[in-house]
Amino acid sequence: MRSFVYISWFSSFLLLILLGSGSLFLWISSDSVPRHPALQVDTLPDLISVREFYANTDAIWGHIPSHDGALLAWWGVKWGHDTVFIGRAGRIDGDGPEVIAVLDGPADTIFWSAFENKLHVVSDGRLWLVDPNSPDRDQWLDVTPRGFQNWEVLKQAPTAEGRNVIMSNDRDPSLVDLYSVRPDGGGKELLVRNDGKTQTWIAGRDGAPRIRVDKAENDDRIYMMRGATDGSWREFARTSPFETLIIGDAPDDGQPIEALDNRGGDLLAFVRIDEQTGAKSVAFSDTKADVAQVLHFSSNPAPGDVAIVRDGYPRYVGLTGRGKTFLHLLHADEGPVDFNIQGTSPDGRFVTLSVSRDEAPFQYFLFDLEASTSTHIANSSFSRHRDELAKTKPVSFVARDGRSIPAFLTLPHGVQPKGLPTVVLVHGGPAERDIWQYDYQKQFLANRGYAVLSVNFRGSIGYGRAFQEAGYGQYGKAMQDDIIDAANWLVSEGIADRSAMAVMGGSYGGYAAALAMTRDPGVFKAAIAEFGVMDVKYQMQNNPFAWGLILDGMNRYFGDPEKTENLQEMTDRSPVSHVDKVTGAILLTAGKEDRIVGFEQSEEFERALKAAGKDVQAAYFEKEGHGYRRWQTDVKRARILEDFLARTLGGRTGNFDLAEIAAKYLN
CATH class of the missing domain: 2.130.10.120 (Prolyl oligopeptidase, N-terminal domain)
Structure with missing residues (x-):
């Protein structure tokens, strides 16, 4: 037993050394050549590793100023863990602020005191006050509000x-x-x-x-x-x-x-x-x-x-x-x-x-x-990859009923925008929207060779009341038509290869991705449905109790689960009800601690697909809820995703990535 513990500890230590930055970093990968003909060109940029996207030990982020601007606190990585650093705002050189403290302990959220240069840290449900001059864990002061759960x-x-x-x-x-x-x-x-x-x-x-x-x-x-x-x-x-x-x-x-x-x-x-x-x-x-x-x-x-x-x-x-x-x-x-x-x-x-x-x-x-x-x-x-990244531009297309639908198109760098393998992204909500921004997920997909179109289907916010209200009651109908019309527009514009298209989304987007495979088989060759609603009736009858005062908004989109006539529509418009129609491959992911859309819906959909002999792959992540926040999950998910899309659409994949081992052992 002692030998096993020693070997495990030594292996973890070795992994940390291998994952470090600079000359000590050992890169092990076996990038695959893309199979899709549009990507078989010499002008493709270098494939950026999963590690650099999602487990970069040089990453820093989230700088926040103290009440008087004298100090900064920010996040970085130390020994494979997200770590809080504190430095002087007045002493910044090429390497960033002068570090005066590194917090020794996990932190979920940080914010400065409103009247003194001390940092609040939320960790494991407790609120701590940290003096940058005494940052050791045993010096943190517990100021958690007393008397509350x-x-x-x-x-x-x-x-x-x-x-x-x-x-x-x-x-x-x-x-x-x-x-x-x-x-x-x-x-x-x-x-x-x-x-x-x-x-x-x-x-x-x-x-x-x-x-x-x-x-x-x-x-x-x-x-x-x-x-x-x-x-x-x-x-x-x-x-x-x-x-x-x-x-x-x-x-x-x-x-x-x-x-x-x-x-x-x-x-x-x-x-x-x-x-x-x-x-x-x-x-x-x-x-x-x-x-x-x-x-x-x-x-x-x-x-x-x-x-x-x-x-x-x-x-x-x-x-x-x-x-x-x-x-x-x-x-x-x-x-x-x-x-x-x-x-x-x-x-x-x-x-x-x-x-x-x-x-x-x-x-x-x-x-x-x-x-x-x-x-x-x-x-x-x-920043070292700035010349290899893709560009996104606003576009629009006309849906089958004449409505203009806004979208954002990201084209991979180094290839002609003709006949490309393509991913259609569907946002969650559905009362949300996509915006133009620097987006890691789009960059990851584009680097693998895929054109990406994110669709603000009717029912999305941001374009006025009439545009949003046009989606009420239209889940699985006109809202879904917009997703299919987006795919057809990409083909008509010559951007997408009709035989190499996937649809992808999370939450409501996961629902729409799965439904596209059951309602409109053959349009997409593959779907990636993440923490999605697979059974609308089940979801509407089991929404979080804490949503009690805001459920009317959900009902406007999906109907009132207290009304019998709405329940039958919910069943008819659910992906789990029509698995027999699926003709392509489906990848499901979900978090096991999801309190909004329980992962049991993805499990049931997976079981039904397997029983029907369909091509389905699933990954369920520990310690994750509705959406993913851990770098370990990001690494595992990215590797699954790039291999799945390479298999179904013919883009690039990095294959084995050393970060996978780190994600497994540094859990």
Whole structure:
């Protein structure tokens, strides 16, 4: 037994050495030659390994500034594990910030204190406070909110004498109550008890609940403001089930409420609402698409700084002086740019962000919006491949009923865009959408030789109420037609080889991918259906109980499971009901801890396919839920995926990757 333990430990140590960066790294692979004729050219870029995509030990990400901008915390990799590093923002060279602390212990989430340069770390359900000057694990201070089973910090205490506002659904999984605790986690006090109708709470500057959103019996949403003097609640706005009103923050007394609002119109606009009269004025709107987002750099009530419209390439509009400074530092007018805010200081002065210009790998920056300066923190470790990456462009096609459907087309680098093996991507939700952005999954597929088309089918958000409502009740029908029409458009444009097409998606996208193989056999040669709904009736009768106040949105798409006539439609439009029609190959993946779409649906679909003698492959991942977060899973999934697509469509695969062994043993 001792010899076995010793060998296992030594093997793991050896794996870590082999997976390290620089000259010590030993690469073992046997890349295959693509079988598809369109890819048998000399101009294909080098195949980028699975390790570099999903298990890169040089990777860094998620830089966030301390309250005064003096320190930065970020994620990196140490001995095969995601690790938190802390460094000085004022001392950055070619290798990044000067590291002053490396946290010795697992971390799920990190955020800085609002009033001191100490870091909060969420680890295994506990909240810890870490002093960068004493980072050893035994020096961490446990400040977990006491007296809770489930909790989330809604608003941090602004000072040491203030109180944190905590959301908890301990009393009822479908309802959230608000409490306050001291910064040390003690002194639990009830702020407001949910009366069974409130979906959302928004706290004011002082941490007290100021705005709430209630669900009415007719499924309207009622927006309530709490008086600053008498504490009474009064209505200031109301929406029907087909309208949207999204409040960004609770304003100070006398200031207007800022929101995204489509009441009385089709598209979401950025508006300001008078809290006394409910009257609204439009601050910014677009004529083609919703205002997707308004950035507020300060965590305290303040006007929105930047509006974002995502119709094709993203467009950014500065709404304040600070917002215009941000866009100037971003050089937002110099071609398409994708950025992600990593963190901000409470006063909004310091902003950290990752920036990808024209789909180049991310660069990381620290902006000082008061001094109007930009500091380059670091480059993504993926930057060495910038000349080998694919480009994505917005496109659209006309569906069979004449509706224009927006999409994004990614073409592999180094080949002619004619007769390519192709993957059609279907997003989840279905009340979601794809956007133009730097996307690892698309880059991975394109590097293997595949054209990729991601489809914003009717029912997707972002293109107005009418476009979304066109999907209500149309799962398995017009929504699915859009996926098939996308495939036919690719062929008609000469981009795709009809005999080498796959459809792929997760959650609702997994449903659509599986259904494409049962409803429209022969259109796609293969499908990759991940954590998908395979039995709509089962799903609608077993949605998470915590969704109690938002299930009406699901019902608009899929029907009411309490109505008998809807249940038969759910059965008829489920992939599991029609396995006999499948003619191609199907790959299923799911997480065993998925609490939204249980992996048992994929299991049952797999059993039915095998019983019918169909070509099916499945992978179920431990420690994963609805979507995958662990690098070990990413590595295993990527290897399965590239081999499956190489077998069915004829693209490239790296075959064996040393990272597979690391993913197995460093679990």
